Amino acid sequence: MESAIGVLVSQFKAFAGSDGSSDTLSRDEFQNLVKTQLPNFVKNADDPAVIDRLMDSIDENNDGELNFLEFWQLIGRLANQHGGFIQ
Incomplete structure (x- = not known):
């Protein structure tokens, strides 16, 4: 699980940093992250x-x-749905 958390943090920072600030995702950064990293979810x-x-x-x-x-x-929402915890 530690490696999964590391990947989530690094991906967030990488996509958030495309406009200069790695602390927040703009709408465009968010769309790019979702399209490339979560296409099946x-x-x-x-x-x-x-x-x-x-x-x-x-x-x-x-x-x-x-x-x-x-x-x-x-x-969290996607993991719940994927794991079948939310009906």
Whole structure:
């Protein structure tokens, strides 16, 4: 599990850092991450409306960006769904 956490943190920082700040994901960075890293877990990631709805659902402070804790909410949701813990 430690290596999985390491990968999640490094991927977040890599995608977040594409615009200069590795602390938050902009909408475009988030869409790029979802399209390339989660193509089988997030359907229609090319659709801007899908990305907007997904981002809005986890952007707790409504600042238009995702910090790591907000991003972690998505990872938790996807893991729950993948593991069959959510019906």
